[in-house]
Amino acid sequence: MTTLALTGGRVLRPDATVIRADVLIDRDRGEILEIGPDLGGDAVETLDASDSLVTPGFVNGHCHVAMSLLRGYADDKPLDAWLREDIWPAEGELTAEDVRVGAELGLLEMIKSGTTAFADMYFHVPEIAAAVEEAGLRARLGHGVVTVAKDEEGAHEDMETSLEVAEEYDGAADGRISTAFMPHSLTTVGAEYLEEYVPKARELGVPIHYHANETEDEVTPIVEEEGVRPLAYAAEKGMLEAEDFVAHGVHVDESEIGLLAEAGTGVIHCPASNMKLASGMAPVQRMREAGVTVGLGTDGAASNNDLSMLDEARDAAMLGKLAADDAAAVPAEAVAELLTAGSADALGLESGRLEEGAPADLAVLDLEKAHLTPRHDLVSHLAYAAAAADVRHTICDGQVLMRDREVLTLEESAVRERALEAAEDLAARVNPTE
Numbered sequence: 001m002t003t004l005a006l007t008g009g010r011v012l013r014p015d016a017t018v019i020r021a022d023v024l025i026d027r028d029r030g031e032i033l034e035i036g037p038d039l040g041g042d043a044v045e046t047l048d049a050s051d052s053l054v055t056p057g058f059v060n061g062h063c064h065v066a067m068s069l070l071r072g073y074a075d076d077k078p079l080d081a082w083l084r085e086d087i088w089p090a091e092g093e094l095t096a097e098d099v100r101v102g103a104e105l106g107l108l109e110m111i112k113s114g115t116t117a118f119a120d121m122y123f124h125v126p127e128i129a130a131a132v133e134e135a136g137l138r139a140r141l142g143h144g145v146v147t148v149a150k151d152e153e154g155a156h157e158d159m160e161t162s163l164e165v166a167e168e169y170d171g172a173a174d175g176r177i178s179t180a181f182m183p184h185s186l187t188t189v190g191a192e193y194l195e196e197y198v199p200k201a202r203e204l205g206v207p208i209h210y211h212a213n214e215t216e217d218e219v220t221p222i223v224e225e226e227g228v229r230p231l232a233y234a235a236e237k238g239m240l241e242a243e244d245f246v247a248h249g250v251h252v253d254e255s256e257i258g259l260l261a262e263a264g265t266g267v268i269h270c271p272a273s274n275m276k277l278a279s280g281m282a283p284v285q286r287m288r289e290a291g292v293t294v295g296l297g298t299d300g301a302a303s304n305n306d307l308s309m310l311d312e313a314r315d316a317a318m319l320g321k322l323a324a325d326d327a328a329a330v331p332a333e334a335v336a337e338l339l340t341a342g343s344a345d346a347l348g349l350e351s352g353r354l355e356e357g358a359p360a361d362l363a364v365l366d367l368e369k370a371h372l373t374p375r376h377d378l379v380s381h382l383a384y385a386a387a388a389a390d391v392r393h394t395i396c397d398g399q400v401l402m403r404d405r406e407v408l409t410l411e412e413s414a415v416r417e418r419a420l421e422a423a424e425d426l427a428a429r430v431n432p433t434e
């Protein structure tokens with residue numbers, strides 16, 4: 001057995017307490033062996049965690065990682081106009097190679113900001129899976145389907161692709177990749193397609209992930225045409241099961257919160273994207289009080305505009321208080337959970353907790369910073385003060401992905417250069433005269 005020890009750190013436990021301890025990892029099995037004093041002695045490899053906080057690696061519960069290539073491409077519009085006028089035309093020009101390059105850029109940013117697992121909805125999934133395999137993260141991947149504005153044949157093809165991808169890539173990258181069936185949303189996929197393909201996804205045994213109740217514009221047509229709220233409609237279509245998880249859940253009423261809690265369906269809160277697109281404020285405190293599993297996600301870098309889960313954590317705390325009109329809402333301990341175990345549970349991953357036998361997915365944050373001084377409460381720092389650049393080491397599945405801010409699995413400058421070039425070419429293809 002080859003072991004890795006993180007020594008001298010302060011370790012965030014699942015009950016939101018912090019203890020001084022070492023962490024011993026079985027690199028071959030990718031598991032935490034032990035958490036306790038003086039475990040560094042016989043380890044094959046050691047990582048210094050002194051003056052550092054050792055936390056579970058952050059779990060980004062909803063992303064479109066390749067959209068990193070579209071960061072700053074179109075800002076300051078609401079969701080519908082942003083997608084239709086800017087994003088979808090640009091995505092129409094994206095090649096498989098662009099998606100690979102954009103995914104590598106996003107994965108680089110994730111590693112540098114302590115994220116070890118994420119859920120992703122996009123197209124050209126084989127390229128994203130290859131990038132994940134290379135970068136060393138854990139991911140639940142899926143092909144996003146939109147049927148509106150497609151003819152019947154095109155819509156069926158897209159649905160079939162989502163099923164095929166879910167089947168083919170489940171368990172890839174030595175089990176680090178799992179999959180889901182991913183209809184884009186309840187308004188962009190026709191009812192007849194959901195009725196035909198949701199049962200097929202169930203047969204495959206993969207979860208279903210989709211955008212839900214992100215804006216009022218997504219709620220009204222369903223209420224008008226179907227006579228029920230969107231999540232009741234989703235339940236009718238068989239898309240509200242314990243293994244499923246939805247992104248956003250901004251405009252949910254009490255009946256829908258009840259449905260989510262009863263079904264065990266997870267909600268991934270994306271506060272930065274919701275604020276930037278002015279979509280609204282998700283009732284995170286109310287959902288948590290009702291027993292809904294809530295996680296945290298960045299959404300894509302084009303609506304965020306970064307992939308830092310620590311930024312997202314602070315946004316969730318701040319927006320949660322504003323939404324509830326209560327400074328006690330979404331406190332630091334809740335944010336620590338959203339960032340780690342909350343997202344992991346929603347995605348059906350075992351990670352998100354530092355305990356013996358858990359997957360060895362960790363982030364180590366350097367506390368020797370002015371903005372992290374003094375150290376009254378390290379959970380408070382995690383929620384309110386820490387930033388991506390404080391992440392010192394990132395470990396996933398027992399492998400060191402970043403050591404002392406040097407990313408070991410991707411070549412940072414080459415990834416950035418390829419992304420700069422691909423983004424420039426893309427913009428020239430979309431707007432040839434500019």
Ligand SMILES: CSC[C@H]1O[C@@H](n2cnc3c(O)ncnc32)[C@H](O)[C@@H]1O
Pocket residue numbers: 064079083087088091121122123143144145146184211214273299300303
């Ligand atoms: C069909 S693949 C996924 C699809 O989703 C688009 N997208 C990115 N951000 C959002 C968002 O906040 N709400 C809805 N859809 C979003 C992305 O551009 C892809 O086209």
Ligand SMILES: [Zn+2]
Pocket residue numbers: 062063064211247299300
């Ligand atoms: Zn999204």
